[in-house]
Amino acid sequence: MLSISDYSVAYGQSEVIHNMNLDIKENEIVAILGRNGMGKTTLMKSLMGMIPSKSGSVKLEDTEIADKKSHERVSEGVAFVPQGRMIFSSMTVKENIETGLTTVKDQKIPEDLYEMFPVLEEMKARKGGNLSGGQQQQLAIARALASQPKMLLLDEPTEGIQPSIIKEMAQTLKKIRDERNLSIVVSEQVLSFALDIADRILVIEKGVIVKEELRESVDQEQIAAYLAV
Amino acid sequence: MFSDYSSTELISIFAMQGFAGLILFSVFVLMALGLAIIFGQMGVINMAHGEFMILGAYVTFLISNLFADFMPAIFSIYFFIAMIVAFFVCGAVGAFVEWSIIRHLYRRPLDTLLATWGLSLILQQLYRTVFGAREVGVTIPDWMMGSIPLTDIIEIPLNGVFVMCLTLIITLAVYFLMFKSRFGGQVRAVVQNRPMAGAVGINTEKVDRITFALGCGIAGIAGSAFTMIGSTGPTSGQLYIVDTFLVVVFGGAASLLGTIASAFTISQAQSTMEFFLSGSMSKVLTLLTVVIILMIRPQGLFALKLRK
Numbered sequence: 001m002l003s004i005s006d007y008s009v010a011y012g013q014s015e016v017i018h019n020m021n022l023d024i025k026e027n028e029i030v031a032i033l034g035r036n037g038m039g040k041t042t043l044m045k046s047l048m049g050m051i052p053s054k055s056g057s058v059k060l061e062d063t064e065i066a067d068k069k070s071h072e073r074v075s076e077g078v079a080f081v082p083q084g085r086m087i088f089s090s091m092t093v094k095e096n097i098e099t100g101l102t103t104v105k106d107q108k109i110p111e112d113l114y115e116m117f118p119v120l121e122e123m124k125a126r127k128g129g130n131l132s133g134g135q136q137q138q139l140a141i142a143r144a145l146a147s148q149p150k151m152l153l154l155d156e157p158t159e160g161i162q163p164s165i166i167k168e169m170a171q172t173l174k175k176i177r178d179e180r181n182l183s184i185v186v187s188e189q190v191l192s193f194a195l196d197i198a199d200r201i202l203v204i205e206k207g208v209i210v211k212e213e214l215r216e217s218v219d220q221e222q223i224a225a226y227l228a229v
Numbered sequence: 230m231f232s233d234y235s236s237t238e239l240i241s242i243f244a245m246q247g248f249a250g251l252i253l254f255s256v257f258v259l260m261a262l263g264l265a266i267i268f269g270q271m272g273v274i275n276m277a278h279g280e281f282m283i284l285g286a287y288v289t290f291l292i293s294n295l296f297a298d299f300m301p302a303i304f305s306i307y308f309f310i311a312m313i314v315a316f317f318v319c320g321a322v323g324a325f326v327e328w329s330i331i332r333h334l335y336r337r338p339l340d341t342l343l344a345t346w347g348l349s350l351i352l353q354q355l356y357r358t359v360f361g362a363r364e365v366g367v368t369i370p371d372w373m374m375g376s377i378p379l380t381d382i383i384e385i386p387l388n389g390v391f392v393m394c395l396t397l398i399i400t401l402a403v404y405f406l407m408f409k410s411r412f413g414g415q416v417r418a419v420v421q422n423r424p425m426a427g428a429v430g431i432n433t434e435k436v437d438r439i440t441f442a443l444g445c446g447i448a449g450i451a452g453s454a455f456t457m458i459g460s461t462g463p464t465s466g467q468l469y470i471v472d473t474f475l476v477v478v479f480g481g482a483a484s485l486l487g488t489i490a491s492a493f494t495i496s497q498a499q500s501t502m503e504f505f506l507s508g509s510m511s512k513v514l515t516l517l518t519v520v521i522i523l524m525i526r527p528q529g530l531f532a533l534k535l536r537k
Contacts, residue, residue, distance in 0.1 A: 049428075
């Protein structure tokens with residue numbers, strides 16, 4: 001589905017992601033774990049075209065997207081839920097979701113989005129900025145799904161969200177994957193969430209993937225050791 | 230200063246100056262709309278906005294001559310045609326300027342300020358070369374001349390009422406475009422968070438270009454309205470740019486209602502005071518008041534209330 005090869009990202013002279021190779025299969029959920037400052041957000045943002053990459057290739061199915069602009073990647077089928085949600089706070093919930101419809105023919109918000117997140121339908125006339133953190137997270141996911149992606153990127157979706165909602169979110173994301181046949185890459189610091197959701201777990205350290213395990217064979221303590229400071 | 234007049238005279242003076250101020254108000258609103266859209270969208274302070282207005286005025290002048298020379302029978306409707314042409318000419322020039330200059334200077338507010346100021350000088354000289362240094366005026370069609378007598382002393386100028394209605398329609402159109410249409414949603418998304426807007430699939434460069442063209446186009450319409458109240462010269466736009474900035478800042482950026490309210494306050498204050506004081510004194514008083522109010526409310530008259 002998504003294949004990243006020899007991929008490097010740098011801010012000026014300082015390289016943050018080094019020659020990364022990674023393949024995401026169809027319908028797969030991959031969690032990328034790592035401590036702060038290890039390159040998770042940089043990787044996510046550069047996959048979305050918000051930070052230019054230095055070298056290497058990113059292929060979505062057979063299309064090379066490494067040199068495309070953000071909005072072109074969205075029309076190819078990549079969608080992004082950024083760290084801190086980044087919803088458009090002075091726009092209503094409905095308008096927020098509608099921004100996600102830019103690249104698709106649909107002019108109306110599909111019903112199944114509201115079915116998945118009923119709270120958004122209730123609040124659709126409210127300003128996005130006046131929603132709670134958990135509701136904003138749902139809004140950010142709904143906005144991303146509106147563009148009918150094949151590949152959904154989530155950057156630390158559990159940040160600042162209470163444990164019971166984190167559990168619920170894992171369920172929702174799996175349901176989204178099953179219903180919509182998409183692949184999901186999620187960057188995380190919370191191990192339990194990653195274990196809940198992922199088919200495969202990667203550990204990133206200083207811009208390099210240092211460990212890769214399938215969910216079934218994962219050794220929790222070993223992974224936890226990577227996350228410990 | 231009021232003691233020289235009787236109370237009926239005073240009321241009439243206020244009413245008359247108020248109606249006269251309405252045309253100024255219309256020009257301010259149209260100018261400020263364009264400026265605020267462009268500034269809000271791209272953070273570009275367009276110093277050449279006054280020149281875009283004058284371009285619209287010259288277009289109106291040309292069209293009126295064209296009608297007078299070739300189609301005198303339908304001269305009375307030239308203004309509508311001129312307005313539409315002014316909108317598209319200014320919009321096209323705006324799009325070209327965005328493509329050739331502005332887009333290379335985003336996120337560099339000082340550079341865009343200088344570049345657009347340079348552009349305004351270039352445009353002024355261009356107008357001088359093409360149209361001459363002397364100011365030109367249009368012939369106002371008969372149906373717009375004259376006034377409606379309200380009482381013995383108070384008269385409402387017809388062209389003022391017309392320009393007001395026009396401004397109202399355009400303001401409503403801009404409101405619907407910005408707050409009710411899909412394109413408006415994209416514009417506001419880009420204003421709030423440009424990288425994120427790109428990441429949800431909005432082509433931010435295209436939105437920028439259309440927005441800049443739209444702002445310039447509205448300035449062109451302001452220019453058409455301007456021909457009703459003043460004669461057009463190469464540097465006429467300069468006189469309006471500072472006042473327009475004042476309107477935008479005072480109203481609170483990104484608030485349509487604020488822009489209208491502040492344009493109304495400033496134009497009415499100036500127009501009324503100009504009758505009793507000298508023009509520069511009334512300007513000083515207006516500026517002082519605005520400065521004091523901005524010290525108390527730095528965000529302008531109207532600001533959005535949100536969880537930040």
